């Protein structure tokens with residue numbers, strides 16, 4: 001059984017959003033991503049469950065988080081692409097180490113791509 005602090009450690013502190021012509025903006029993932037909720041207090045966010053799965057291309061972690069301000073539940077979905085195996089044909093391929101983070105609602109409906117971590 002994973003405890004809450006361990007779950008919290010699985011969540012990156014920040015995500016990065018690419019802005020057109022203005023570089024990257026850093027945003028905190030310590031916030032509620034549900035509509036009409038402005039909770040940005042980590043004390044009011046309680047991660048309680050993790051799902052993890054992977055295929056040959058990517059590793060996916062879904063952290064379920066309860067917001068104590070709006071009493072909603074949302075999921076931070078962290079997708080890490082696996083490094084492309086070196087092949088002689090495609091040695092120009094850049095290793096991709098960035099992960100992508102999405103917010104999902106309780107029913108796993110995608111609320112949007114948040115950014116990169």
Ligand SMILES: [Zn+2]
Pocket residue numbers: 032033034037038039067068069070071072
């Ligand atoms: Zn909330």
